[in-house]
Amino acid sequence: MRRLRFLSFWLGALIGALTGRGRRKRIVEEGSESPGAELAVVGLLLLSAVFAIGFVVVLATGSWPNRTQYEGIALGGSLLLMAFALILVSKKLIVTEQNEEDYPEPEHPEEQAEVTQIVRESGSRFTRKRLVKGAFAAAGGALGVAAIAPAISFGPALDPFELNWTPWKRGKRLVTEDGAPLKASDIEMETFYTAYPEHSARDNIAAPVVIVRLQPRALKLPRSRRNWAPQGIVAYSKICTHAGCAIALYRKPTFPPVQPDPALVCPCHYSTFDPAAGGKVLFGPAGRNLPQLPLMIDSAGHLRAAGNFSGPVGPSWWGVRMKGPITQDR
Amino acid sequence: MIRRAVRFIDTRAGAAPFIKATLRYVFPDHWSFLLGEVALYAFIVLVATGTYLTFFFHPSLADTVYHGTYAPLRGQKMSEAYKSVVDISFHVKAGLLIRQTHHWAANVFVAAIVLHLMRIFFTGAFRKPRELTYIIGILMLFATLLEGYAGYSMVDDLLSGMGLAIGYGVALSLPFVGGNLALLIWGAPYPGDPSFESRLFIAHVFILPVLIGTLIAVHLTLVASRHHTQFRKEKRMTNRRLVGVPTFPGQAPRSLGLMLGVAGILLLLGGLIQINPIWLWGPYHLAQGTNGAQPDWYLGWLIGALRLVPHFDVTIGSYTLVPNPFWGGALFPLIVMGVLLAWPWLERRFSPQRGFHNLLDRPRDAPGRTAFGVAFLLWVFLIFFAGAADRIYLFLGWSYQEQIWIYRGLVWVLPVIAFFVTRSVCRELQAIERVEEVREAAEAEAQAASA
Numbered sequence: 001m002r003r004l005r006f007l008s009f010w011l012g013a014l015i016g017a018l019t020g021r022g023r024r025k026r027i028v029e030e031g032s033e034s035p036g037a038e039l040a041v042v043g044l045l046l047l048s049a050v051f052a053i054g055f056v057v058v059l060a061t062g063s064w065p066n067r068t069q070y071e072g073i074a075l076g077g078s079l080l081l082m083a084f085a086l087i088l089v090s091k092k093l094i095v096t097e098q099n100e101e102d103y104p105e106p107e108h109p110e111e112q113a114e115v116t117q118i119v120r121e122s123g124s125r126f127t128r129k130r131l132v133k134g135a136f137a138a139a140g141g142a143l144g145v146a147a148i149a150p151a152i153s154f155g156p157a158l159d160p161f162e163l164n165w166t167p168w169k170r171g172k173r174l175v176t177e178d179g180a181p182l183k184a185s186d187i188e189m190e191t192f193y194t195a196y197p198e199h200s201a202r203d204n205i206a207a208p209v210v211i212v213r214l215q216p217r218a219l220k221l222p223r224s225r226r227n228w229a230p231q232g233i234v235a236y237s238k239i240c241t242h243a244g245c246a247i248a249l250y251r252k253p254t255f256p257p258v259q260p261d262p263a264l265v266c267p268c269h270y271s272t273f274d275p276a277a278g279g280k281v282l283f284g285p286a287g288r289n290l291p292q293l294p295l296m297i298d299s300a301g302h303l304r305a306a307g308n309f310s311g312p313v314g315p316s317w318w319g320v321r322m323k324g325p326i327t328q329d330r
Numbered sequence: 331m332i333r334r335a336v337r338f339i340d341t342r343a344g345a346a347p348f349i350k351a352t353l354r355y356v357f358p359d360h361w362s363f364l365l366g367e368v369a370l371y372a373f374i375v376l377v378a379t380g381t382y383l384t385f386f387f388h389p390s391l392a393d394t395v396y397h398g399t400y401a402p403l404r405g406q407k408m409s410e411a412y413k414s415v416v417d418i419s420f421h422v423k424a425g426l427l428i429r430q431t432h433h434w435a436a437n438v439f440v441a442a443i444v445l446h447l448m449r450i451f452f453t454g455a456f457r458k459p460r461e462l463t464y465i466i467g468i469l470m471l472f473a474t475l476l477e478g479y480a481g482y483s484m485v486d487d488l489l490s491g492m493g494l495a496i497g498y499g500v501a502l503s504l505p506f507v508g509g510n511l512a513l514l515i516w517g518a519p520y521p522g523d524p525s526f527e528s529r530l531f532i533a534h535v536f537i538l539p540v541l542i543g544t545l546i547a548v549h550l551t552l553v554a555s556r557h558h559t560q561f562r563k564e565k566r567m568t569n570r571r572l573v574g575v576p577t578f579p580g581q582a583p584r585s586l587g588l589m590l591g592v593a594g595i596l597l598l599l600g601g602l603i604q605i606n607p608i609w610l611w612g613p614y615h616l617a618q619g620t621n622g623a624q625p626d627w628y629l630g631w632l633i634g635a636l637r638l639v640p641h642f643d644v645t646i647g648s649y650t651l652v653p654n655p656f657w658g659g660a661l662f663p664l665i666v667m668g669v670l671l672a673w674p675w676l677e678r679r680f681s682p683q684r685g686f687h688n689l690l691d692r693p694r695d696a697p698g699r700t701a702f703g704v705a706f707l708l709w710v711f712l713i714f715f716a717g718a719a720d721r722i723y724l725f726l727g728w729s730y731q732e733q734i735w736i737y738r739g740l741v742w743v744l745p746v747i748a749f750f751v752t753r754s755v756c757r758e759l760q761a762i763e764r765v766e767e768v769r770e771a772a773e774a775e776a777q778a779a780s781a
Contacts, residue, residue: 028579059423071427072601079594086587094579099356101572103557106459106686154529155517160509163502163519194617205520208617238617243499243636243655244520245492248619267619268496269637270720270730283731285636287643287654314520315499316643316653317509 029095037092044085051078160319164312165328166206168293172305173198174209174235184297187213187233192250192264194238197305200329206313208238209293210247210264211303212275220277228294228306235293235303236279237313240266242286244315247273264290278310287316291325357581358560358574362449367585369442371592372435373546377539379432386422388414389484389531391524400609408613411527412486416609431600433626436478438596440628443471451673451703453690455559457683461674463552468670470545472663473538478626480534482606484527489606491614493625495520496636500659505652521616561690569688624721631710634717635662638738666710697756704752705745712741 055074064070090096126132156162174182174195182195193211196202216232228234238247245268251261263282264273271284279290291309298304309325340346357363390410396403398413399420408416418425447467450456456464479497483490498520501512517523560567560574567573575581599605611620625633635658644652669676677699678684693700716737723730 068424068426068430069601071424072431072597072599075424075427076594076597076599076601079590079597081594083587083589083591083594086583086590090580090583090587094583097576097580098573099354099576100566101354101356103570103572103688104555151514155513155515155523157510157514160513162513163509165519196617203521203616205616239495243659244495244502245499246495246617246619267720268492269633270734271641281641283734284641285639285654285658286641315502315655316650317502317512318506318650318653319509320650320653321645321648 029097031095034092037088041085041088041093044081044088048078048081048085051075051081054078160317161323161326163314163317163320164323164326165204166309166313166325167197167200167204167327167329168206168305168308168325169327169329170305170307172200173298174211174295174303174305181302182211183301184231184233184303185301187211187303189213189215195235195303197329205239205244206237206309206325208246209235210238210250211235212250212262212264214262214276218276220274222278225278225292225294225310227296228292230295230297233295233303234275235295235305236264236273236275237291237293237309239314240268240271240286241288241290241313242266242269242271242284242315245269247290288320353576353578355554355577356557356572356574357577358558358572360561362453363558364588365442365446365449367588368592369439369446370546371589372439372442372596373542374589375435375593375596376432376439377543379428379435380535380539382428383418383432384535386414386418386425387411387531389527391486391527403609403612406613409486409527411484412608412613415485415487419609427597427601429600430603430605431596433482433605434599434603435596436481437605437626437628438592440471440474440478440626443467443474444628447471447670448703448707452693452700453559453561454687454696454699455690456674457677457687458674459556459686460552460559463549463556464674465671466545466549466552468667470542470549472667473542473545475628477534477538477542478628480530480538482626484530484534485606485608486527486614487608488611488614488618488620489608489625491521491616492619493629496655496659498522500636500655503653503656504660505656508653508656557688559688559690561692567689569686572688630717631714632659632663632717634713634715634737635659637719638713638716638734638741640738662713669706694756694759697753697760700756701749701753705749708748709741709745712737712744716741 051074055071055078058064058067058070058074123129152158175198176182176193176195179198181198182193187193191212195209195211196207200207202208212234214229214232214234216229219229219232219234221229221234236247239245240247245266247264247266249265249267251263251265262275264275264279265271266284266286269285271286272282273286273290274280274282279292281287281289288311291311291313293309294306296304296306308327312320312323312325336346336349339349388410392410393407394410394413396406396408396413396416398404398417400416403416415429418429420426450464450467479493483494483497498512498516501515502508504511513519515522515529516526517529557572558574560572562568564573612618636655637658639654639657641654643650643654680698681696691699716734719730719733719737722728722733
């Protein structure tokens with residue numbers, strides 16, 4: 001019996017040595033072959049290669065009309081064909097095993113206890129633990145503040161009233177996009193104009209204004225602004241007081257035709273302002289009226305600012321109602 | 331050959347046990363588990379296409395004049411940034427394809443994350459021991475929104491400018507610190523310091539992608555360390571025992587196929603379906619705006635929220651406590667994020683289940699959670715649709731103002747109704763199942779008796 005076992009062991013070893021491998025049990029299950037699927041996979045992969053080469057050809061030759069479409073079809077097609085090949089491989093050529101395994105242990109109480117112990121015991125030489133912890137916290141906190149302090153060089157955060165600057169002041173002429181001074185006679189009814197302060201930077205939130213001409217009788221301006229609208233021409237900041245978009249719509253598209261009163265409308269969130277009533281908010285989310293720019297007409301018929309806006313320009317912030325607009329011509 | 335490669339790696343890295351464990355890691359077999367993978371693969375496409383784009387993009391607001399091949403823009407003043415994107419679109423080889431694929435991938439990325447989140451939420455996959463994985467996922471979603479916003483903002487076309495103006499308005503609106511913070515971020519009153527463009531750029535191509543990539547790595551490590559959850563489709567699938575397909579050979583080719591498929595579809599979209607045609611919007615000028623250019627879908631809920639709030643600023647004397655955009659642009663997304671982050675703990679408060687959950691619920695199994703989820707989702711979606719009221723006006727002619735008034739009511743009423751309807755539907759489904767079970771048991775008994 002012992003001898004037989006001995007013999008079979010050596011026989012096994014001999015066969016193993018001859019065939020070059022130990023006899024191991026299969027890990028991956030066996031399955032049937034499927035030559036048709038294999039051919040299909042080869043076909044898909046070759047087609048994928050053709051598409052990929054097609055992409056290179058389109059790139060190299062270059063001057064096709066609709067080049068982007070061909071590029072997309074070639075490169076996307078190549079990837080998709082390869083994807084199909086892989087899905088076919090996983091469906092038809094690879095055994096779909098169902099394996100089972102236990103979920104990992106939910107917790108390791110022994111290690112938890114040990115970690116706690118290590119941390120606890122390593123602090124046993126301290127006699128003033130709280131004091132040391134406090135000192136570390138103080139140093140760490142201070143260092144943290146020091147580390148983010150250079151961020152102050154990002155912007156003038158300490159004096160936010162720069163937000164109230166505007167380039168407008170009494171006497172400033174209103175000019176068009178091209179820099180030509182606007183005449184009162186240029187301003188027609190039923191439409192609106194964008195104007196800028198003459199000789200000032202235009203990439204400033206307080207620079208652009210909208211101008212509309214209304215029937216002087218239709219004006220409902222506050223008493224203090226009686227003289228702000230010569231000939232019924234009114235000017236307002238073009239920047240919405242809600243979120244800073246440009247007020248690019250005049251009465252459209254929010255109002256149905258049955259509501260004929262003109263209104264200035266921001267296309268971002270449809271804040272709607274009444275130009276006849278000093279920029280009062282009619283609808284939409286804006287929390288402040290639209291700042292009005294007082295106008296006057298000089299002896300040459302040109303439109304000029306008669307002062308600064310009725311309030312700060314742009315979206316609200318904590319200090320927006322604390323100071324008026326500050327003239328700062330850059 | 332294979333043997334030698336494995337041996338080489340094992341002797342150098344000692345990795346054979348790890349490789350074996352990885353190959354035999356078990357994936358549960360259910361289609362809904364693909365959603366997270368789609369997001370991952372969209373991210374890979376984003377990194378690849380984005381890298382190509384950075385070679386040609388100039389993050390600079392310096393003035394220049396266009397003299398390129400696109401006739402309508404010739405002679406126009408624009409920034410270097412905008413010009414470089416026009417050049418990428420018309421001049422760089424495959425530039426338009428890659429740019430559009432990048433943009434499509436961003437849209438698909440966020441959509442896949444949202445769908446994945448819905449799967450996780452409605453099946454209770456976020457419960458102990460997977461709360462950290464879930465929280466990281468939520469943080470990723472919001473990092474992704476910022477990333478997408480920074481991406482389309484740095485092009486400096488008209489759409490960018492309008493989006494940035496709104497972002498500036500929302501930053502300004504933060505109580506107590508808004509004015510200071512906006513000046514810190516933008517460097518000057520809007521449109522800000524020219525260096526703002528490079529800040530956007532570094533955020534979009536370095537800080538946020540690295541953050542998202544790191545979060546993805548931690549997310550996946552945590553998934554692997556606790557293993558996947560599973561539905562109980564068979565008796566042997568229990569809270570302690572996982573049944574599914576091994577990584578190799580089962581899951582790997584499928585997943586690789588999915589990756590190539592996602593990339594292929596994104597490239598087809600990028601090649602065939604136009605997205606963000608920046609040459610039509612034109613370069614940004616402060617005094618311009620249009621409602622023709624619409625932002626990416628995933629910002630629609632914020633636009634809706636900003637539009638729905640009635641016109642008021644909260645003031646104390648001359649101090650403006652809460653400027654209006656705060657409600658829709660900051661508080662609303664913070665509430666959504668806060669509720670999502672707190673949900674695993676909120677739920678534990680109201681339900682007695684405290685143990686480990688490896689088995690998934692079907693939505694009907696947890697009527698309270700499902701009802702809350704449907705109501706919450708409906709709330710966000712109604713606000714999202716409110717953001718499209720102007721489109722509805724243009725296409726159907728319904729008065730914009732009337733729509734907004736209707737939405738202002740609906741967003742509070744419909745979710746409450748949805749909560750109770752969903753809860754009773756779930757309970758009804760459960761009851762039907764119980765009846766069914768009793769009937770089957772009775773039938774089996776009758777059969778046994780007759781036999």
